[in-house]
Amino acid sequence: MVEKNDHFDLREFLPYLLNLAAEETSLRFSAIYRERYGLLRTEWRVLFHLGRYGDLSASEIGAMAKIHKTKISRAVSALERKHFLKRTASAKDRRREILSLLPAGQAACADLTAAAEAYNRELARQFTPEEWSLLLRSLERLAHLPPSKE
């Protein structure tokens, strides 16, 4: 494991570090929604968006969460099979489907949101409040999200 003369280390390469950190932190949480409700990551995200922002169409969710429409389509089907949501054809535009959570979906969403908050707080404990908020803001910038107004 002798190091070469070159100076550039993968551990200074931001995309690499981001991938490792993302994988590491996602893993433990994905175990929760997988074990409790048999959800996939995209399904959890769609569920969360519906619970958080109310009834939305598939493409609205896609725009907000940057998920491709085929992934959303499959996630919606899966959530429908679980009776977590229902579709309602829009009256004015019959191409669109309004998605709304059913009681089972709302319950799962509330449960998982609480778990997500707890997990987030646990992650935050590794940092000072200043480090934490700087970290979040830096990631927002890298993800090209509009800065949160808080």
Next chain:
Amino acid sequence: MVEKNDHFDLREFLPYLLNLAAEETSLRFSAIYRERYGLLRTEWRVLFHLGRYGDLSASEIGAMAKIHKTKISRAVSALERKHFLKRTASAKDRRREILSLLPAGQAACADLTAAAEAYNRELARQFTPEEWSLLLRSLERLAHLPPSKE
């Protein structure tokens, strides 16, 4: 797009932000190694590790980069097909294969490493030096990497 009364926003959820940022920053760089050399992400990582740390076995790379052995196995086969590396059976342990870069692999690795450095500098320009180094250290901590000694 009316917000619910609840307070927790996905944009404060670290795993979500990490995934978005990772995807966003990986995308542009993956276009480079894909277009120039037809490499997949795992292949690029294996190539880089060999270029950076010298001859290694598959499982050594896997341990360093946290990549599963089947992914490595297939990446090594692909790199071998491209004549980017060769395998040498270890004398003392005939199960192990020492992987070493061939000239074509070294050239590709040097080229891509330079591109990675340039891209990294470009990303770093979005931050002050203090923010940048804090970001890297935070990600290392989240990824459970031993802190870099620099």
Next chain:
DNA sequence: AAATAATGGTTGCTTTTGTAACTATCAAGC
């Protein structure tokens, strides 16, 4: 020394994702 366990690596099968083509509906131009 034989049996058992552990390690390095590959392969086959299944699940998941990505890409592109497709249907259906709506919007715009002429």
Next chain:
DNA sequence: GCTTGATAGTTACAAAAGCAACCATTATTT
């Protein structure tokens, strides 16, 4: 009103990843 083009969503096919079973070899146990 018809043609063209855009949008919402689904589906089919291909690429990639995950998982488990599988050789071959080495280490360990008795």
